[in-house]
Amino acid sequence: MIPMFLFFAAGIVSFFCYDGLVKREYKIAKDSWESDDRPPGFFSALPWTSMMRSWTRGKVYCRWTFTTPIWVAQDEVARRLHLQLRVVSVIGLVAWLWLAVLLIARAL
Numbered sequence: 001m002i003p004m005f006l007f008f009a010a011g012i013v014s015f016f017c018y019d020g021l022v023k024r025e026y027k028i029a030k031d032s033w034e035s036d037d038r039p040p041g042f043f044s045a046l047p048w049t050s051m052m053r054s055w056t057r058g059k060v061y062c063r064w065t066f067t068t069p070i071w072v073a074q075d076e077v078a079r080r081l082h083l084q085l086r087v088v089s090v091i092g093l094v095a096w097l098w099l100a101v102l103l104i105a106r107a108l
Contacts (some may be wrong), residue, residue: 001099001102003095003096003099003102004095004099005064005098006091006094006095007092007095007096010088010089010091010092010094010095011092013084013088014085014088014089015042015043015094016042016043017081017082017084017085018041018042018057018061018064018085019041019042019043019044020081020082021042021064021072021078021082021085022039022044022046022060023044023046024042024073024075024077024078024081025071025078026046028071028075028078029069029071030044032069032070032071034106036056036060037056037059037060038056039057039059039060040056040057040058042057057075062084064085065085065086065089079102080085094101
């Protein structure tokens with residue numbers, strides 16, 4: 001099923017985009033990383049953080065999906081990663097809705 005594939009592929013790609021953004025924030029905006037409560041990536045742990053801090057990860061992931069931090073607006077690499085994160089999030093949402101419509105239509 002195409003929507004299921006798109007949904008899972010978009011999710012995995014969004015995890016890589018988020019991971020890249022966290023690493024970039026740590027590298028160029030460490031104060032902002034600290035004020036974000038030192039979020040971990042999905043695939044990599046940065047110093048002074050833990051992979052078990054899923055609450056912090058989820059909070060920052062959601063905020064970055066809907067808002068643009070100042071440090072992102074000032075950095076070309078971060079802007080590209082941020083745009084990719086938003087695009088794949090929308091693709092994942094559309095695929096999920098498409099799958100839901102197909103399942104509801106099949107049930108009727």
